[in-house]
Amino acid sequence: MAASNEPWPRSKRPIAATFRDHVSVIRDSVRFTSRRFGTSLLVWLLIGTAMSLPAGLYLIERNIEVISRQWDSLNSFSVYFKVGASEGDINELVQQIRSHSDVVTVTTVTPEEALNEFSSYKVIMDAMTLLESNPLPASARVAVDDQLSLKRLSDVALQFGELGVVDEIVVERAWLQRLQAIDEFISRLGWVLGVLFGAGAVLITAASVRLALELRLEEIKVLKLVGATNAFITRPFLYSGAIYGLGGALVAAMVLSAALILLEAPLGALWSSYGQMVNLQGDEPAFYFGLGLVGVILGVIGGLVASNQRLREINID
Amino acid sequence: MSKIEFQRVTKRFQGGGEALKDVSVVFPEGTMTFLTGHSGAGKSTFLRLLLRTESPTRGQIFVNDVNIVKLPVRKIPAYRQNLGAVFQDHHLLSERSVYENVALPLKVAGMREQDVARRVRAALSRVGLLEKERLGTRALSTGERQRVGIARAVVNRPKVLLADEPTGNLDPDLSRDIMTLFEQFNQVGTTVIVASHDRELIDAMGFRIVELASGGVICDDDSTNLDKWKDGSV
Numbered sequence: 313m314a315a316s317n318e319p320w321p322r323s324k325r326p327i328a329a330t331f332r333d334h335v336s337v338i339r340d341s342v343r344f345t346s347r348r349f350g351t352s353l354l355v356w357l358l359i360g361t362a363m364s365l366p367a368g369l370y371l372i373e374r375n376i377e378v379i380s381r382q383w384d385s386l387n388s389f390s391v392y393f394k395v396g397a398s399e400g401d402i403n404e405l406v407q408q409i410r411s412h413s414d415v416v417t418v419t420t421v422t423p424e425e426a427l428n429e430f431s432s433y434k435v436i437m438d439a440m441t442l443l444e445s446n447p448l449p450a451s452a453r454v455a456v457d458d459q460l461s462l463k464r465l466s467d468v469a470l471q472f473g474e475l476g477v478v479d480e481i482v483v484e485r486a487w488l489q490r491l492q493a494i495d496e497f498i499s500r501l502g503w504v505l506g507v508l509f510g511a512g513a514v515l516i517t518a519a520s521v522r523l524a525l526e527l528r529l530e531e532i533k534v535l536k537l538v539g540a541t542n543a544f545i546t547r548p549f550l551y552s553g554a555i556y557g558l559g560g561a562l563v564a565a566m567v568l569s570a571a572l573i574l575l576e577a578p579l580g581a582l583w584s585s586y587g588q589m590v591n592l593q594g595d596e597p598a599f600y601f602g603l604g605l606v607g608v609i610l611g612v613i614g615g616l617v618a619s620n621q622r623l624r625e626i627n628i629d
Numbered sequence: 630m631s632k633i634e635f636q637r638v639t640k641r642f643q644g645g646g647e648a649l650k651d652v653s654v655v656f657p658e659g660t661m662t663f664l665t666g667h668s669g670a671g672k673s674t675f676l677r678l679l680l681r682t683e684s685p686t687r688g689q690i691f692v693n694d695v696n697i698v699k700l701p702v703r704k705i706p707a708y709r710q711n712l713g714a715v716f717q718d719h720h721l722l723s724e725r726s727v728y729e730n731v732a733l734p735l736k737v738a739g740m741r742e743q744d745v746a747r748r749v750r751a752a753l754s755r756v757g758l759l760e761k762e763r764l765g766t767r768a769l770s771t772g773e774r775q776r777v778g779i780a781r782a783v784v785n786r787p788k789v790l791l792a793d794e795p796t797g798n799l800d801p802d803l804s805r806d807i808m809t810l811f812e813q814f815n816q817v818g819t820t821v822i823v824a825s826h827d828r829e830l831i832d833a834m835g836f837r838i839v840e841l842a843s844g845g846v847i848c849d850d851d852s853t854n855l856d857k858w859k860d861g862s863v
Binding site: 544 | 695697700703704710711712714720733734737740742788
């Protein structure tokens, strides 16, 4: 009996050969997808759409988180005085607020200063010119201790709300907490949709790779007959999957970039009305690199699913 | 060394009859043998079992004393890399050139491009198709396609060459040429097994003939090869 459990001693495949195979397969896969550009484009659009929604939700969640952090650090409420309240009454109340143990700082804004803040908004300023006098009230932004709970903050604010010259008290933190709850919801929704649409992207890739595989069925049978391993046979389909996934990620990146550009201006206007600067997150290279990587991984998984399933069925008679 | 031995091999297909029944036969190393018999005699099944595209229902097949029936699936590709196979319907890739078709086993084996080119041209030159290496296989005649199939089968210098009805659709002159090619490969030490129902042609070749009928060996005229084998000329 032969010492080995194979009829002939196996010659070791050089690593350089595997590297050469990969280079050649990448070249062939690019050629294959570009020769069928119409079909490839459809696949890219489908995968891109599937990736855009969870990736978009991820961006929304990240931006809400950043905005929440900006607001959280303020930990404040605004006091709007009655229009026409005298400066003396306002100063007296401001002193009273300052002397409260939970209050850290009080910044007053006169009606004139408020009007100046609006000067950059042409439409509002045009409306203002129609009025005989400045309708804006004086206000004060009251910053309280960072450790203060929302309930305590509301109690403090209400305390001052009962005083005569105060027209309205606005506690921004209440809606901030609602915003954080929405953020949490969006985050969960993002994960759920990420899994669903990720599976969708895998299935789209798998269907496309399966189609490519059917076109090369004869080649696969011949390759099996001449001794190609499953890894060798599967390789082109994994690269095709990766190309589909990467193309899809590119489409998703373009959709999200366009969305960011469209949303940045109106969001900036909204945020600046709350005295905040908006700097939308998501246009950094790391995000797009991550998106591309996820696309490639989903594509390779799709390629694996399709080729493993089909290769098991292939009979090389 | 490439000795092949079938030990009481039976192959039964699901829902069908027995393609091979209790077949025991030995192919000594470096010999050339013709498997003959009518259609459905079991010739193709015999070769498919050797290629490990089928497994026997019963019995053992030894190649160099290793039972290939028990060869793990992951080791089959490496096993097949040492076999050359020629088919009646060629199994060529119609969208690839002659060169690319012949180069396939070498690419699978991971050979460098320069070596691939050298070996492919040598194989094509041997079958007389060197000047057609750039043509697509669709542009070739049936005989030329068969020769491309032979070039692909031998390009990797296989230990065993299997051919299933290689002259099935060819005229007598071309059939003779193809058989002469197999004879040449056998002369350099390759064990060759050719399945053919062309009795006139194989009788004229003067090699061992194993005749199958209804899945069994009914005649094994092994005098030629066994004599050669015993006196050490193969």
